[in-house]
Amino acid sequence: METPGSQTSLHRANLERVVRAVRMAGSLTQAEIARSTGLSAATVSNIVRELKEGGTVEVTPTSAGGRRARSVSLSGSAGIVIGVDFGHTHLRVAVGNLAHQVLAEESEPLDVDASSAEGFGRAEELVNRLIEATGIGADKVVGVGLGVPGPIDVESGTLGSTSILPGWSGINPSDELASRLGVPVYVDNDANLGALGELVWGSGRGVRDLAYIKVASGVGAGLVIDGQIYRGPGGTAGEIGHITLDESGPVCRCGNRGCLETFTAARYVLPLLESSHGTGLTIERVVQLARGGDPGCRRVIADVGRHIGSGVANLCNLLNPTRVVLGGDLAEAGELVLGPIRESVGRYAIPSAARQLSVLPGALGGRAEVLGALALVLSEMGDSSLLDAALPTGAPAFT
Ligand SMILES: [Zn+2]
Numbered sequence: 001m002e003t004p005g006s007q008t009s010l011h012r013a014n015l016e017r018v019v020r021a022v023r024m025a026g027s028l029t030q031a032e033i034a035r036s037t038g039l040s041a042a043t044v045s046n047i048v049r050e051l052k053e054g055g056t057v058e059v060t061p062t063s064a065g066g067r068r069a070r071s072v073s074l075s076g077s078a079g080i081v082i083g084v085d086f087g088h089t090h091l092r093v094a095v096g097n098l099a100h101q102v103l104a105e106e107s108e109p110l111d112v113d114a115s116s117a118e119g120f121g122r123a124e125e126l127v128n129r130l131i132e133a134t135g136i137g138a139d140k141v142v143g144v145g146l147g148v149p150g151p152i153d154v155e156s157g158t159l160g161s162t163s164i165l166p167g168w169s170g171i172n173p174s175d176e177l178a179s180r181l182g183v184p185v186y187v188d189n190d191a192n193l194g195a196l197g198e199l200v201w202g203s204g205r206g207v208r209d210l211a212y213i214k215v216a217s218g219v220g221a222g223l224v225i226d227g228q229i230y231r232g233p234g235g236t237a238g239e240i241g242h243i244t245l246d247e248s249g250p251v252c253r254c255g256n257r258g259c260l261e262t263f264t265a266a267r268y269v270l271p272l273l274e275s276s277h278g279t280g281l282t283i284e285r286v287v288q289l290a291r292g293g294d295p296g297c298r299r300v301i302a303d304v305g306r307h308i309g310s311g312v313a314n315l316c317n318l319l320n321p322t323r324v325v326l327g328g329d330l331a332e333a334g335e336l337v338l339g340p341i342r343e344s345v346g347r348y349a350i351p352s353a354a355r356q357l358s359v360l361p362g363a364l365g366g367r368a369e370v371l372g373a374l375a376l377v378l379s380e381m382g383d384s385s386l387l388d389a390a391l392p393t394g395a396p397a398f399t
Helices: 007-025 030-037 041-053 116-134 173-181 190-201 266-277 283-291 295-319 329-333 335-348 365-380 384-390
Strands: 027-029 057-064 067-074 080-086 090-097 102-109 141-148 185-189 210-215 219-225 323-327 358-361
Touching: 007 027, 007 030, 007 041, 007 067, 007 365, 007 384, 027 030, 030 041, 030 067, 041 057, 080 116, 080 365, 090 116, 090 365, 102 116, 102 365, 116 173, 141 173, 141 190, 141 365, 173 185, 185 190, 185 365, 190 210, 190 219, 190 323, 190 365, 210 295, 219 295, 266 283, 266 295, 283 295, 283 329, 283 335, 295 323, 295 329, 295 335, 323 329, 323 335, 329 335, 335 358
Parallel strands: 080 141, 141 185, 210 323, 323 358
Antiparallel strands: 027 067, 057 067, 080 090, 090 102, 210 219
């Protein structure tokens, strides 16, 4: 055992800091590692050399600000991570390595609500097929990130609301998948994973405070505060869809009236166009028509944007985020929806709370959640296995 405060345990702590920084960022120059860990350039240089010799990291020449630099990433062969995303109508799986490279990805249609057993069976098959396609052994899998389209109860690990996925009542999704695949499974809801995905791979790169808002059959937000997903003690943080906008508005599925969701979610918005455009519309189709100049669809999308903007203004006043990323099909409307969002933020947020804010469309589209599932494993996996494999016990402490 290492004595706390001893040279060896300090050295180990420094190694962990460097590995954690690189693990979350994908790749960093040595100068960036020094900045983000607070370690000196000389210490970082020594640690990187040691980690490289042990096979934990790879170092490649790059340039930063016109100067030669060395880019450090975790070794691509050090392990693989799996992302599994259950949407309401699809299953998507991605396989990546610890250097943040996506090695294989596939999605298939699936009625997830119908039967959880069928869903998990199909996920198991697809995961095994993709691992085989990468040619890297299944023994290299360090963990699986699992996304489900509803809030997870933090204490029981089951879905917090059975009305969202009736076929999943009483199921603990991470236990179920872990017993099938034999590796650790980390679970989270789709909004949190979308936030993580955009933070690590997409429109949120480089910021530490972000809200990812997804408008689909419901409306949810994933909140990143100081680089970490904020879930709240019960796992329900980010239920932006149930902010009250109009006390005498339509009755919401939550039992309140005039929630943001009742002005923005597909089930409330699409019927507005039925008398003029007929039935069978989807948000995707409305966005297409709006982009083609259809005035009714443009009006509906602008109204949705203004209402989302009211919610975002509240969020700014509470959390002062630097970025709001809009995900889901609605993001494809671009300025037709983003403009009205910004307009409402300008009207309702305290100016100082929104000064640093930028509102951007998601960069990852429908892949945000599955890539977020990969990022969830990268964030939760810890460094022990990496360091124990790379370092002999009692490695000399020279930093
Ligand atoms: Zn509600």
